[in-house]
Amino acid sequence: MQRFRFGDGEVLLLSTVQGLVSERDRVLAALHTERPDVLALGQSAESVADLLRFEPSAEVDPYEDLMDHDLVYAAQLEAFGEVQLPPPDLLAAVRWARDKGVTCFGVDLAEEAYAMLFTKSVSTWGFLRYGRIQRRLSRRPPRAPDARALSLAWDARFRKVKGIRIVEAAREAHMAQHAAHLARETPAKVLLLVDAPREAGTAQLLATLD
Numbered sequence: 175m176q177r178f179r180f181g182d183g184e185v186l187l188l189s190t191v192q193g194l195v196s197e198r199d200r201v202l203a204a205l206h207t208e209r210p211d212v213l214a215l216g217q218s219a220e221s222v223a224d225l226l227r228f229e230p231s232a233e234v235d236p237y238e239d240l241m242d243h244d245l246v247y248a249a250q251l252e253a254f255g256e257v258q259l260p261p262p263d264l265l266a267a268v269r270w271a272r273d274k275g276v277t278c279f280g281v282d283l284a285e286e287a288y289a290m291l292f293t294k295s296v297s298t299w300g301f302l303r304y305g306r307i308q309r310r311l312s313r314r315p316p317r318a319p320d321a322r323a324l325s326l327a328w329d330a331r332f333r334k335v336k337g338i339r340i341v342e343a344a345r346e347a348h349m350a351q352h353a354a355h356l357a358r359e360t361p362a363k364v365l366l367l368v369d370a371p372r373e374a375g376t377a378q379l380l381a382t383l384d
Contacts, residue, residue, distance in 0.1 A: 178354070178383075186366065189368050190261075194263075201263045211364070213271045213277070214349075225268045283345055303335050
């Protein structure tokens, strides 16, 4: 976990391999130890609202709407432990916040803003290349020694497309700025939980914010 000071506030940056059940324990341990005043998830506000409403149902298959390459990723991740959707670490975090009366924010781009940015940043050629990468990953996923390495390698394949790099950088900037604002203005101890591939960029940005 990395720590960043903003006046009298603080951002604690924690990353997980989302989907891996074992990551739930790491998140709960951090929450119980640090007892943050605010929880910030590297998810859109809409996704956080869905997580807060989520109730498991035998009639709903969480994998049904996944694209082929996402299903392959989930299958590859299972080599390192049990996998579930929605990601258990995120579910555990929002439920902890709800039980403790801690405010939970989605600090990623809103879904509409993300869609607009993707359309603006990813050219027709880039979108075609993005599709080819998805198909290649479905056929030949990267080999990795552990779950985090797999997550980073998977993300790196997509970031070969310039437009995707632009989109992910914008997401990291939005998450860092929003979390820093929460820490500085409240002031508060903010635990920012992000997916492993977004950790390095978000940390770099947090380190440069005043």
